[in-house]
Amino acid sequence: MKEKRAKKIVYRSESEMPAMVISVGSQTHNLTGAWRNIRPEIDRAKCLKCGICWKFCPEPAIEIVDEWPVIDYDYCKGCGICAEECPAKCIVMAEERK
Amino acid sequence: MRKVIMGNHALSYGAKLARARVISAYPITPQTQVVELLSEMCADKTLDAKFIKVESEHSAMASCIGASAAGARTFTATSAQGLALMHEMLHWASGGRHPVVLGNINRAMAPGWSIWADQNDSLSERDTGWMQFYCSSNQEVLDSVIQAFKVGEALMIPAMVILDAFALSHTYEVVEIPEQDKVDAFLPPFDPEIRLAPSDPHAFGGLTGPEHYFELRYKLQKDMEKAPALIEETGREYEKLFGRHLGLVDEYMCDDAELLFVTSGTAGYTANVAVDLLRDEGVKAGNLRMRVLRPFPFEAVRRIVGKAGKVAVVDRNISYGHHGIFYQEVKSALYGQANRPPLFGYITGLGGRDITHESFKEIAAHALAKDGADEEIVWIGVKR
Amino acid sequence: MKKDKKMTLTLPADELMSPGHLACQGCGATLAMRYMLKALGQKTVLCIPACCWAVIDGPYPYSCLDSPIYHCAFETAASTATGVKAGLEMTGDTETTVVAWAGDGGTFDIGIQALSGAAERNDDIIYVCYDNEAYMNTGIQRSSATPYGAWTTTTPVKHFKNRPKKDIVAIMAAHRIPYIATASVSHPEDFVKKMKKAKDIKGTRFFHVFAPCPTGWKSRPEDSVKLARMAVQNAYFPLFEIEDGEKVTLSLKLKEKKPIADYVRLQGRFRHLKDADIAAMQAEVDARWDRLLKSC
Numbered sequence: 025m026k027e028k029r030a031k032k033i034v035y036r037s038e039s040e041m042p043a044m045v046i047s048v049g050s051q052t053h054n055l056t057g058a059w060r061n062i063r064p065e066i067d068r069a070k071c072l073k074c075g076i077c078w079k080f081c082p083e084p085a086i087e088i089v090d091e092w093p094v095i096d097y098d099y100c101k102g103c104g105i106c107a108e109e110c111p112a113k114c115i116v117m118a119e120e121r122k
Numbered sequence: 123m124r125k126v127i128m129g130n131h132a133l134s135y136g137a138k139l140a141r142a143r144v145i146s147a148y149p150i151t152p153q154t155q156v157v158e159l160l161s162e163m164c165a166d167k168t169l170d171a172k173f174i175k176v177e178s179e180h181s182a183m184a185s186c187i188g189a190s191a192a193g194a195r196t197f198t199a200t201s202a203q204g205l206a207l208m209h210e211m212l213h214w215a216s217g218g219r220h221p222v223v224l225g226n227i228n229r230a231m232a233p234g235w236s237i238w239a240d241q242n243d244s245l246s247e248r249d250t251g252w253m254q255f256y257c258s259s260n261q262e263v264l265d266s267v268i269q270a271f272k273v274g275e276a277l278m279i280p281a282m283v284i285l286d287a288f289a290l291s292h293t294y295e296v297v298e299i300p301e302q303d304k305v306d307a308f309l310p311p312f313d314p315e316i317r318l319a320p321s322d323p324h325a326f327g328g329l330t331g332p333e334h335y336f337e338l339r340y341k342l343q344k345d346m347e348k349a350p351a352l353i354e355e356t357g358r359e360y361e362k363l364f365g366r367h368l369g370l371v372d373e374y375m376c377d378d379a380e381l382l383f384v385t386s387g388t389a390g391y392t393a394n395v396a397v398d399l400l401r402d403e404g405v406k407a408g409n410l411r412m413r414v415l416r417p418f419p420f421e422a423v424r425r426i427v428g429k430a431g432k433v434a435v436v437d438r439n440i441s442y443g444h445h446g447i448f449y450q451e452v453k454s455a456l457y458g459q460a461n462r463p464p465l466f467g468y469i470t471g472l473g474g475r476d477i478t479h480e481s482f483k484e485i486a487a488h489a490l491a492k493d494g495a496d497e498e499i500v501w502i503g504v505k506r
Numbered sequence: 507m508k509k510d511k512k513m514t515l516t517l518p519a520d521e522l523m524s525p526g527h528l529a530c531q532g533c534g535a536t537l538a539m540r541y542m543l544k545a546l547g548q549k550t551v552l553c554i555p556a557c558c559w560a561v562i563d564g565p566y567p568y569s570c571l572d573s574p575i576y577h578c579a580f581e582t583a584a585s586t587a588t589g590v591k592a593g594l595e596m597t598g599d600t601e602t603t604v605v606a607w608a609g610d611g612g613t614f615d616i617g618i619q620a621l622s623g624a625a626e627r628n629d630d631i632i633y634v635c636y637d638n639e640a641y642m643n644t645g646i647q648r649s650s651a652t653p654y655g656a657w658t659t660t661t662p663v664k665h666f667k668n669r670p671k672k673d674i675v676a677i678m679a680a681h682r683i684p685y686i687a688t689a690s691v692s693h694p695e696d697f698v699k700k701m702k703k704a705k706d707i708k709g710t711r712f713f714h715v716f717a718p719c720p721t722g723w724k725s726r727p728e729d730s731v732k733l734a735r736m737a738v739q740n741a742y743f744p745l746f747e748i749e750d751g752e753k754v755t756l757s758l759k760l761k762e763k764k765p766i767a768d769y770v771r772l773q774g775r776f777r778h779l780k781d782a783d784i785a786a787m788q789a790e791v792d793a794r795w796d797r798l799l800k801s802c
Binding site: 025026028033035041045046047048049050051052053054055056059073074075078079080082083084085088091092093096098099101102103104105107108109117 | 509510511512513514515516517519521522523524525526527528529531532533534536537540563564566567568569570572575694720726727728729730731732
């Protein structure tokens, strides 16, 4: 995975741009968490650590940290697949806190 | 080594000597011998290249682009309808900065079906960002392929080497085949700085917004503007090694020309014969053959045309509703110049109608009789 | 759950796709990419024509993948990939896997000529069609992968699509290529297993991947995996492999084939359908399923 929260690329003039039309930076500069209007919240007390939420995240915005699934709210778009697929029903989609 | 070969095989030998690594092509008359010989060379390993026998010209250029992006020297050949089918991918090759070399046999566009020479196929691709080399002999075809790779790879711009259907493609001429080690010294392996490689991953050609696209195209034009000097320099370097000079234009008795023909392709060769015959009759004729149309050789055209008495531009093509395309281009190059001799535009030889020295004599008679062009288009040889 | 219990991961842990990409919420195509790269690893070059993924990857000068990509013309996924493979081989890289990654429009419609050419030559590429059953990137127009009954912006409700989905897998099987697989984003373990198998096969390998699109299907984003699973379980999109164009193997035997109506009713694109229309869809699914079972 590319470095998270990468810097935006700013080309001030054509002389800084390669001749070929190529990417040089990571799309992780784009914090898609801003798209979200409902947010998944994991209740660790009920979590089975089955990894299904991690498996089905289309971003992916769920990482495994110290053997727990952890949501990266900078990127989670709030699609709700994790909550829908969780067999323990330990993820709830809560109203986004603005 | 000297060989008697057809123009199409001159393209094949050029690609072989340039050590093309990937060749992808689809057959079309009158190009077929180019790919037949190359596929034999690949099969018997006299050329270490992968030949992709694609199902269309569109796929031919697409796979050439993929191979070039992966860092391989890449060659293809086509003609007319095939070139037109490639059109989208021609933009892709230049915009993506992939220095593919393409041999195009100038053939008239259908309908009616024609397999005979004119230039409307390649001139329809004039604005795709490719260099265009128009050849007048089989030797020039072979030499131009090697030079096109050299210039193209230096600038990361693709190039077309263009020859007339049958008049060159199927005509046998004596051609000096250069020695491989000398060509290798002239043309080192293609080694682009950036290529498709997992060790240095980039996304090529992604969605490009108005804040970046403009600059990328500016860069393409700026690099294309470097091409005229580089073509001349490459021509001089080639001459040192191989004894044959090719530049942006080919001048024949231009210095004192009262009547200057501006020509291209095999008509440019015939024009030299006509110049000799006219000079025998006391007419100081000359011939400026344009070898390169893109990049347009502004300096050479202005300098040579500017000192002529009258200028007759001979076009084997037409932009319907406007004029012959070389005529438009020469005319626009002269705008604002101090020396602007009377300029006449002639359309002739469409669909493979022969352009003979008689055609040039007819053109000369017309131009010499008039003080200036009173009709925009003069048709030579049309039955009406 | 206990703190010291280890997480269960049924897929390779490496992520070669980064977040921040431009896919819609609940995008199936994005899951498909994530799984494919987990299977193939970083030494992969992707050729992506016009399709949702041309945008999802992120605009110039960015990318969200760790592997190189060539964004190619719409109809050229297969031919570009063929060229890339040849170019890599001729410059000394014989290891990198080259993937053509196209949507259903770029595969079933505009790209089928180049795909057929590559398959007939048995070019050494993996071709993945992620199928969301319409031209989603241009705003939901019908493709030849759009199923009977579906609304799209060019098959409005009063004239919904009245022809069945083209059978792309049968077309590819007729090319006698070494490996064909169907896969679904609801069954990533199966997808990864097949992709790893395909990686070690030489020649043209074709994947037909079911990738729900909430935006185009007018379904809820959270239902994407569920819909994909239902499509597998009701045999709308069965999972199987075909080797050498002949040997058909079911990847998942269905104990009980669920009716298609539940699947249809979760999608706004089918909302206008009457019971008789759904019965017609069911009949088509049944016929296809029977043919598949007979070919095994």
